[in-house]
Amino acid sequence: xxxxxxIIIIAALVVYPAIYSLHLATLNKSMERFVGFGNFEFLxxxxxFWMVVKQSxxxxxxxxxFKALIGFFVAHFVHAIPDKGQRKWRGMxxxxxxxxxxxxxxxxxWLFDPSYSAFNWLFALLGIxxxxxxxxxxxxxxxxxxxxxxxxxxxxxxxxxxxxxxxxEQLYEAASIDGANWWQRLWYVTLPMMRNIISITVLFSLIxxxxxxxxxxxxxxGGPIDQTHVFATWAFKLGIEGGDIPLGATxxxxxxxLLGVAAIxxxxxxxxxxxxx
Amino acid sequence: MAAAIAETRxxxxxxxxxGSISRSRKRALVWSYVFLVLFAIFFLTPxxxxxxxxxxxxxxxxxxxxxxxxxxxxxxxxxxxxxSNQYLTFFKNSAIISIVVVTITxxxxxxxxxxxxxxxxxxxxxxxTGVFLTYLIPETLLFxxxxxxxxxxxxxxxxxxxxxxxxxxxxxxxxxxxxxxxxMIGYFASIPKELDEAAVIDGATYFQTxxxxxxxxxxxGIIAAMIFAFTVSWAQFLYPLAFTTSTDQLVLPVGIITTxxxxxxxxxxxxxxxxxxxxxxxxxxxxxxxxxxxxxxTAGATKG
Numbered sequence: 270x271x272x273x274x275x276i277i278i279i280a281a282l283v284v285y286p287a288i289y290s291l292h293l294a295t296l297n298k299s300m301e302r303f304v305g306f307g308n309f310e311f312l313x314x315x316x317x318f319w320m321v322v323k324q325s326x327x328x329x330x331x332x333x334x335f336k337a338l339i340g341f342f343v344a345h346f347v348h349a350i351p352d353k354g355q356r357k358w359r360g361m362x363x364x365x366x367x368x369x370x371x372x373x374x375x376x377x378x379w380l381f382d383p384s385y386s387a388f389n390w391l392f393a394l395l396g397i398x399x400x401x402x403x404x405x406x407x408x409x410x411x412x413x414x415x416x417x418x419x420x421x422x423x424x425x426x427x428x429x430x431x432x433x434x435x436x437x438e439q440l441y442e443a444a445s446i447d448g449a450n451w452w453q454r455l456w457y458v459t460l461p462m463m464r465n466i467i468s469i470t471v472l473f474s475l476i477x478x479x480x481x482x483x484x485x486x487x488x489x490x491g492g493p494i495d496q497t498h499v500f501a502t503w504a505f506k507l508g509i510e511g512g513d514i515p516l517g518a519t520x521x522x523x524x525x526x527l528l529g530v531a532a533i534x535x536x537x538x539x540x541x542x543x544x545x546x
Numbered sequence: 547m548a549a550a551i552a553e554t555r556x557x558x559x560x561x562x563x564x565g566s567i568s569r570s571r572k573r574a575l576v577w578s579y580v581f582l583v584l585f586a587i588f589f590l591t592p593x594x595x596x597x598x599x600x601x602x603x604x605x606x607x608x609x610x611x612x613x614x615x616x617x618x619x620x621x622x623x624x625x626x627x628x629x630s631n632q633y634l635t636f637f638k639n640s641a642i643i644s645i646v647v648v649t650i651t652x653x654x655x656x657x658x659x660x661x662x663x664x665x666x667x668x669x670x671x672x673x674x675t676g677v678f679l680t681y682l683i684p685e686t687l688l689f690x691x692x693x694x695x696x697x698x699x700x701x702x703x704x705x706x707x708x709x710x711x712x713x714x715x716x717x718x719x720x721x722x723x724x725x726x727x728x729x730m731i732g733y734f735a736s737i738p739k740e741l742d743e744a745a746v747i748d749g750a751t752y753f754q755t756x757x758x759x760x761x762x763x764x765x766x767g768i769i770a771a772m773i774f775a776f777t778v779s780w781a782q783f784l785y786p787l788a789f790t791t792s793t794d795q796l797v798l799p800v801g802i803i804t805t806x807x808x809x810x811x812x813x814x815x816x817x818x819x820x821x822x823x824x825x826x827x828x829x830x831x832x833x834x835x836x837x838x839x840x841x842x843x844t845a846g847a848t849k850g
Contacts, residue, residue: 272658275723279676279720282716285681290687321734332814347578363836368828368830373592375817382814390612390614403683419588419592428844433696486784518691524684
């Protein structure tokens with residue numbers, strides 16, 4: 270059985286902890302007493318929890334929409350230029366995706382710095398009032414989303430570019446002969462051909478963006494006043510830093526429903542593909 | 547406009563429409579370049595700014611001058627970091643972890659992918675899908691139960707798993723193995739059956755078929771998987787942040803953030819230099835092996 274090590278690793282370090290976290294979520298803070306749904310009840314009564322729910326959803330949905338749009342357009346532009354230069358552009362545009370996010374977020378943190386912010390310096394040059402990037406809740410939310418879009422858009426670009434290249438050229442020729450304009454070609458030829466890739470990339474990205482940790486943690490650590498926390502960073506703060514492991518486990522469990530829904534869709538897509546092959 | 551009308555009236559409209567197609571092509575091309583330049587500026591600003599800052603002295607950073615230009619370039623930040631034991635320890639930890647994780651991942655997922663792609667046994671398709679689904683379980687869900695499990699292990703066996711960098715060697719494969727197995731199943735499945743059937747007829751064992759046929763033929767896929775495993779373990783931030791604390795056990799991303807930031811004093815020149823040097827290995831790998839990396843990304847769908 271050559272797949273045995275794989276099964277052992279997955280069972281011991283993924284499946285078991287996942288189930289174990291369900292058990293953890295039902296214990297009290299010192300982990301001696303079974304409290305049933307006590308942790309859940311406690312969370313539901315807290316305002317911060319609902320704020321985190323809201324912020325996680327806003328963060329994930331907005332970031333994924335922008336990543337998908339930017340990725341789509343950049344892929345189109347790269348696809349439109351002559352083949353010779355494509356490699357160079359692709360390389361340049363893929364850089365954000367390759368740098369470890371914890372490190373690139375540090376660069377953003379420095380660009381946003383309140384007293385020496387390089388962005389605000391440019392703004393001052395143009396006569397725009399300076400922006401409290403990470404100090405104001407709304408701007409802080411904007412900033413974490415901006416950094417996430419910056420980091421994730423190249424991934425969409427590369428997936429869409431691969432999809433664009435797989436669309437047969439004859440389809441476009443046929444469409445031009447039928448008199449289709451640029452918009453019609455995009456809508457009736459490109460998009461239907463790319464539909465599978467688009468949907469699976471969006472689903473994937475939704476999962477990882479929803480479960481994002483690095484960017485929020487480095488950029489704002491959840492602040493100001495917990496306004497930018499997502500599930501992962503809040504669970505870290507409560508569970509590891511705050512020492513309340515059961516409560517942290519409970520918070521991170523709230524990511525499961527979304528993961529489940531996404532997994533069902535992806536699974537359907539895979540089995541469909543399997544049947545076609 | 548009058549000319550255009552005259553021309554359409556005068557004869558077949560073909561030359562006119564040809565002209566407009568090539569003109570609109572050219573215009574589309576120009577716009578493509580314009581937007582690509584804009585996006586390149588957006589995408590490259592942070593790394594370039596990292597580089598600009600890394601060449602500055604702290605005096606220049608705190609002076610109210612143009613932050614986008616270096617007036618007195620200096621390599622002091624680089625020499626200081628590259629001679630500091632602490633930073634070199636982080637670098638060494640990161641390097642050892644990433645290389646060992648890549649090795650473990652390959653040792654586990656190549657045979658597994660081989661088995662799942664070729665031997666049809668009970669539950670093999672379910673297992674393949676299951677492998678893929680575990681890839682979707684984020685580490686942000688698992689770090690708390692793992693933390694607790696490590697504490698249990700200490701209680702019962704006396705093996706201290708928390709605050710040792712080598713414990714990361716045990717956890718990282720959970721991030722890399724499922725995806726690497728998944729893309730290699732795809733690569734292995736695309737190898738024609740005749741190849742390994744011929745080998746079996748010639749008396750090759752399963753192991754020989756794997757090493758003599760599958761690994762050489764699927765090498766691009768394997769390289770893609772190795773790059774993926776390396777970049778994932780190099781960039782991982784959550785696990786080391788949760789499981790290691792003392793400075794000699796930290797890996798690069800966590801090390802830079804926790805040790806170079808002292809209280810409220812941000813030594814930005816060094817932080818940016820550290821981050822840039824930390825980003826260098828994946829950037830160098832990708833500069834040379836970009837095509838493999840992209841092939842790997844698009845072979846399966848990846849994290850985004």
